[in-house]
Amino acid sequence: xxxxxxxxxxxxxxxxxxxxxxxxxxxxxxxxxxxxxxxxxxxxxxxxxxxxxxxxxxxxxxxxxxxxxxxxxxxxxxxxxxxxxxxxxxxxxxxxxxxxxxxxxxxxxxxxxxxxxxxxxxxxxxxxxxxxxxxxxxxxxxxxxxxxxxxxxxxxxxxxxxxxxx
Numbered sequence: 001x002x003x004x005x006x007x008x009x010x011x012x013x014x015x016x017x018x019x020x021x022x023x024x025x026x027x028x029x030x031x032x033x034x035x036x037x038x039x040x041x042x043x044x045x046x047x048x049x050x051x052x053x054x055x056x057x058x059x060x061x062x063x064x065x066x067x068x069x070x071x072x073x074x075x076x077x078x079x080x081x082x083x084x085x086x087x088x089x090x091x092x093x094x095x096x097x098x099x100x101x102x103x104x105x106x107x108x109x110x111x112x113x114x115x116x117x118x119x120x121x122x123x124x125x126x127x128x129x130x131x132x133x134x135x136x137x138x139x140x141x142x143x144x145x146x147x148x149x150x151x152x153x154x155x156x157x158x159x160x161x162x163x164x165x166x
């Protein structure tokens with residue numbers, strides 16, 4: 001049988017230990033989930049994601065409804081792919097003018113080889129003469145359902161390319 005002094009010391013210790021463990025459990029619940037840092041990559045492509053290098057000239061193609069656009073694509077990792085809000089724009093470097101039509105859509109990305117992807121996003125350029133031959137920045141922002149937002153900026157140029165609506 002334990003000594004009475006040992007029993008009297010064990011009760012407050014056990015109570016303090018229980019409180020400390022409960023506090024640690026609550027603190028662990030408040031921490032964000034550990035995992036890889038979210039990533040966003042921008043590419044081009046009508047039917048699949050294709051990478052490009054900074055400064056590359058992207059194809060501007062005629063659309064079936066009389067306008068012209070660049071087929072863009074994106075892929076993410078570490079973001080919720082469901083109902084993601086995507087904002088795309090071309091910004092002319094010399095004066096920061098936006099030379100593309102507003103593009104703000106909600107999409108669900110498809111899983112592909114460890115990434116979540118969406119291709120075939122049509123970034124319309126209403127006035128090609130304002131963008132062709134200019135240094136541009138393609139700005140892409142993706143915001144997931146948890147309000148985690150990433151932005152990527154890539155230097156590009158655009159020029160008339162083959163293809164488009166036939």
